[in-house]
Amino acid sequence: MKTKASGFNTTLVHGGKVDDQYGSAITPIYQTSTFSFQSAQQGADLFARKEEGYIYTRIGNPTIAALEHCVAELEGACGAVATSSGMGAVALTCLALLNQGEHVLSTASVYGPSRILMEKHLVRFGVESSFVDCSDLAAVRRALRPTTRLIYVETPSNPMMQVTDLAAMAELAHAHGARLAVDSTFASPYLQQPLRLGADVVLHSVTKFINGHADVVGGIVSAGTPELERRLRELMTLLGCNMDPHQAYLVHRGLKTLALRMSHAQLGAARIAAWLEARPEIAWVRYIGLPSHPQHELAKRQMSGFGAMISFEMKGGLEAGRRLMDHVQLMLLAVSLGGVETLIEHPASMTHAGVSREERAAAGITEGLVRLSVGIEEPEDLLADLEQALQHV
Numbered sequence: 374m375k376t377k378a379s380g381f382n383t384t385l386v387h388g389g390k391v392d393d394q395y396g397s398a399i400t401p402i403y404q405t406s407t408f409s410f411q412s413a414q415q416g417a418d419l420f421a422r423k424e425e426g427y428i429y430t431r432i433g434n435p436t437i438a439a440l441e442h443c444v445a446e447l448e449g450a451c452g453a454v455a456t457s458s459g460m461g462a463v464a465l466t467c468l469a470l471l472n473q474g475e476h477v478l479s480t481a482s483v484y485g486p487s488r489i490l491m492e493k494h495l496v497r498f499g500v501e502s503s504f505v506d507c508s509d510l511a512a513v514r515r516a517l518r519p520t521t522r523l524i525y526v527e528t529p530s531n532p533m534m535q536v537t538d539l540a541a542m543a544e545l546a547h548a549h550g551a552r553l554a555v556d557s558t559f560a561s562p563y564l565q566q567p568l569r570l571g572a573d574v575v576l577h578s579v580t581k582f583i584n585g586h587a588d589v590v591g592g593i594v595s596a597g598t599p600e601l602e603r604r605l606r607e608l609m610t611l612l613g614c615n616m617d618p619h620q621a622y623l624v625h626r627g628l629k630t631l632a633l634r635m636s637h638a639q640l641g642a643a644r645i646a647a648w649l650e651a652r653p654e655i656a657w658v659r660y661i662g663l664p665s666h667p668q669h670e671l672a673k674r675q676m677s678g679f680g681a682m683i684s685f686e687m688k689g690g691l692e693a694g695r696r697l698m699d700h701v702q703l704m705l706l707a708v709s710l711g712g713v714e715t716l717i718e719h720p721a722s723m724t725h726a727g728v729s730r731e732e733r734a735a736a737g738i739t740e741g742l743v744r745l746s747v748g749i750e751e752p753e754d755l756l757a758d759l760e761q762a763l764q765h766v
């Protein structure tokens with residue numbers, strides 16, 4: 374496996390800290406909309422960027438900057454731009470990297486709202502999009518158009534946990550004159566750092582593993598070059614999709630335990646995945662850490678661990694999935710992922726219940742598909758919960 378940059382936990386704890394006059398142990402919440410200037414000249418210098426400092430919180434704020442600096446350090450980025458939500462980060466990335474007449478090529482199973490943004494809205498501004506299985510490099514090569522300027526991949530992807538070879542994809546993108554952006558939400562910077570593999574931009578919904586406590590919505594985009602960071606930051610201030618100081622404080626607080634949370638959760642996930650694979654009620658299990666996963670070897674090379682996300686198919690289809698949902702006691706029935714609590718979701722009876730069976734099938738959502746985001750509870754308790762719930766299936 375690829376070894377992580379040394380001192381990951383140390384960066385989590387100390388990265389990005391702001392020195393204040395009182396020697397605060399953690400970065401305080403600078404809950405202010407604006408910052409006063411010492412003189413007219415200083416105001417002019419700040420606006421002209423001749424002097425470092427803060428002007429107005431939509432443009433920048435010390436609490437937000439602390440989080441941005443910490444994530445940039447973890448990703449090996451020149452800089453990072455925090456956003457109001459993960460979708461803020463997705464929209465910012467697309468709008469910053471695409472021009473009229475250009476084409477974006479993306480993962481077939483990309484996060485639903487990201488696909489809607491590209492297919493229904495970017496197209497209004499003359500940006501075309503198409504979607505392909507990005508774990509298949511030959512298919513990606515065939516889908517490139519002369520106008521492709523952005524390859525936007527999500528890896529691992531949802532819900533089938535497909536893994537894209539990021540080094541190969543970066544090479545392919547750059548040879549074509551395109552950039553590579555990676556939605557790395559499912560992995561978090563603890564398991565993979567796409568910029569170090571050649572990507573130009575990496576983004577996260579920090580709502581998930583980075584914050585990790587299911588109490589904040591937020592996003593962040595990290596850039597591989599200062600030019601890209603400037604472009605992202607300028608557009609963020611114009612779109613107004615900035616994070617706010619209190620949100621940044623909570624996310625930064627959650628981030629400090631990312632490695633502790635993720636390393637514990639993925640131990641539980643590995644046990645649960647292996648247990649599920651041996652159960653007669655389950656048709657198949659998709660977990661990156663299982664040798665049965667089609668990109669298990671690639672994941673071993675590219676990631677430093679296998680994460681906490683598992684998908685599996687109930688042999689009994691829709692009804693079996695529904696009964697499983699109605700009988701778990703400890704796990705929460707909820708969308709989202711990456712928190713300390715285990716979440717379970719059955720798209721066919723929950724999020725996609727209003728969609729026809731045919732449309733679900735077209736979106737790759739089989740009738741018995743269940744997704745687990747494994748938290749940090751004791752694995753024995755999670756297994757006991759699944760065991761008792763499966764008795765009702």
Ligand SMILES: *Cc1c(COP(=O)(O)O)cnc(C)c1O
Nearest residue numbers: 458459460484558578580590591
């Ligand atoms: C949740 C999620 C998003 C969107 O993030 P929000 O914080 O909900 O706006 C984007 N990409 C992926 C992979 C996600 O899981």
